[in-house]
Amino acid sequence: MTATGGPGGSAPRRPVRIGNASGFYGDRLAAAQEMVEGGDLDVLTGDYLAELTLYLLHKARLKDPDAGYASTFLTQLETVLGTCLDRGTKIVSNAGGLNPGGLAREIRALAARLGLDVAVAHVDGDDLVDALPGLLAAGQPLAHLDTGQPLAAAGVTPVTANAYLGGWPIVTALAAGADVVVTGRVTDASLVVGPAAWWHGWTPADLDPLAGAVAAGHVVECGAQATGGNYAFFREVTDRRYPGFPIAEVAADGTAVITKHPGTGGLVSVGTVTAQLLYETAEPAYAGPDVTTWFDTLDVQQAGPDRVRVAGARGTPPTGQVKVALNYTGGYRNTMTMVLTGLDLEAKAAAAEQLLFDLLGGRDSVDAVDVRLLRSDHPDARTQAEATAHLVVTVKDRDPAKVGRRFSSTVLELTLASYPGFHTTTPPTRESAYGVYWPTLVPAAVVPARVVLPDGSAVLVPAEPGDPVAAARPPAPPAPPLATAVAPGGPTAVVPLGLVAGARSGDKGGNANVGFWTRTDGGYAWLEGFLTVERLRALLPEADGLEVRRYRLPNLRALNFVVVGLLGEGVASSTRPDPQAKALGEFLRSRLVPVPVALLPPDPTPGGPHPVP
Incomplete structure (x- = not known):
């Protein structure tokens, strides 16, 4: 037209x-x-x-x-x-x-x-x-x-x-x-x-x-x-x-x-x-x-x-071909969070989980179960909040009755019958329908x-x-490595990856993407050689067994990774704490890696000033 x-x-x-x-x-x-x-x-x-x-x-x-x-x-x-x-x-x-x-x-x-x-x-x-x-x-x-x-x-x-x-x-x-x-x-x-x-x-x-x-x-x-x-x-x-x-x-x-x-x-x-x-x-x-x-x-x-x-x-x-986004109702889900405090948190979580599913008739009484112990506690904490962890239990089923008040009220039945200090973050909740992205x-x-x-x-x-x-035919020959992109040698220091690389991450259905970039040619040369698919798997153990794709964008001094299936069936059904992978990049930037000292910025803090080429 x-x-x-x-x-x-x-x-x-x-x-x-x-x-x-x-x-x-x-x-x-x-x-x-x-x-x-x-x-x-x-x-x-x-x-x-x-x-x-x-x-x-x-x-x-x-x-x-x-x-x-x-x-x-x-x-x-x-x-x-x-x-x-x-x-x-x-x-x-x-x-x-x-x-x-x-x-x-x-x-x-x-x-x-x-x-x-x-x-x-x-x-x-x-x-x-x-x-x-x-x-x-x-x-x-x-x-x-x-x-x-x-x-x-x-x-x-x-x-x-x-x-x-x-x-x-x-x-x-x-x-x-x-x-x-x-x-x-x-x-x-x-x-x-x-x-x-x-x-x-x-x-x-x-x-x-x-x-x-x-x-x-x-x-x-x-x-x-x-x-x-x-x-x-x-x-x-x-x-x-x-x-x-x-x-x-x-x-x-x-x-x-x-x-x-x-x-x-x-x-x-x-x-x-x-x-x-x-x-x-x-x-x-x-x-x-x-x-x-x-x-x-x-x-x-x-x-x-x-x-x-x-x-x-x-x-x-x-x-x-044109992309089409299909959604279907995958079933119903519910989540309850139990608070654990102080000593023996892993043992307390295991006891609560066992007792809960004994009362529900077993883990196989529903279609899917996801249990996560989220730790933010510290030994000899100065405040009660710093001694606290959360046990998050999510259940899914095609039958809403199985994961509605029956589930959440059963969690409340543990209040006086489970580990010391038991309480929850919410009262009993109803089930909600969730969608699956196709x-x-x-x-x-x-x-x-x-x-x-x-x-x-x-x-x-x-x-x-x-x-x-x-x-599919590239409009120009593939971009060669940057002419000045020579990774510096010399001593290294074990520091957060985020000192030398920015990152932004997000979701595409059940996949997560995370793009890394640097601000200098030398930084990109190091990143390209260091951050392989295998290295990313090591930094992100959750990617074990999943396909990981890596793409080079030298003009942007960037690498882009796609972790296929990390988010399950997409945000509406994911049980991850970060279902859209919005913080995945920041997590990976916090991982400690050996970096050439010559690349480190003057202010060695992840959010601090970064050298401009």
Whole structure:
């Protein structure tokens, strides 16, 4: 398709300023108003759809069929809609979730109450749950991306199935004059790709500019994580106010500058942007419905205070397949936490566990059991809190009765009959349904997006057909090791890995990713040689028996690891204390490793200043 209707013409336009005011459903409510009032924007975006969110929206629709969208978006919109209309600022968001049409109606009703005339378009067609039987009958296996198991063999019934649409439906909506565009499940980066393609008049053949917009969209999609939030070297963030939300200034060639409004908190640096580029990624060839973006071609440079230039993006065609996020109800779960204090904690935990399951009829009386003794106690503790540990017991079953009050009340029966000092952190709790995430692929041809334009007419926008062979062909020879990347010799010191490497980690369904980067060429040369798959397994014993994938990104001085299956069946069903692997990188940075003394920073603290090349 051709991008028409944008403000661009035959001559290159100035960069489009796209600000993101939400990184997840529940993010800072005031962010939209702060972004609009903080300075000029051409487009205001908001990302609300994590993988878990669609399952939560499904549960909301069970209670109210008119629900299914991110309701907080309306709260934010009420504060900024009038100003955006006055300034000509477009608003693009995936807050539509499972019901973008319903959200569009609510936006029109909101505008009417405010006395505003607004042109609203919405994008759907991503919802494939009703199409699944036909796809299976047509021979689509809907195989799990990691295990390869066909959906039919799993014997489950998905309650949500949403394809990751691209940016071209958003282009169509903006070209038709929409002031506000709400979508269902599009890729997070599409919220930037669509407006940038519309603004500059790109076509699907503009692969490198599209790849640059994908990289920019990936940086800003998680809000304040690009502006100093959750940053490994947090002591570099000297402005400790709440970080300003990020802005991507995307030029006609796809080069982008990541920044934030002046006078806001946080930091935009090569480090904060690199960290976000590594977040929730896998191989350097980042597949999407519009373009395959090669992250190992990116060049990230400081361009001024709180301004970072991301250039060099190269793109190849999309693969011709579109990712689909399926969720099904895996069963019911419940968790109770028992507090242990003082002496003999392991023996107390074992006694409580044995007695509990004796009363429940054995561990095999439910489908799954997870027991974890979480230790934070110290010998001869100065306070009772420092002498305390927690025994966390989680049970799962397809029968809610088995893991509901029957389970939690049985834990309370131990109160006067178990180890000394017994108490729990909560009263008896009810069971809750949990979802299981099933990522799969379908041919792009089966997911044409539908754009409902402001005048009520509908337009189908087919997905790009793609080319799997061309998609996998690197656009340039693999990046050689950095010319100056020579690992220093000399004495070593056993110190936390985080003294020389930053990290950011996250989840993709049941997989965990953790990307490590350094700030110097020599540091990268050491990291590349030291941090092998085998070394990562040694630092992370939980990865024993799991597939670990390692990817090199020399241009970013980075290594990215994916631990397949570390999170089980995904965040909704995981029993790990950190079910989304948000802190996995910080745990690994705390592990002691031998590091050349020549690489150690002047201030030897993990969050302290780091040498800048």
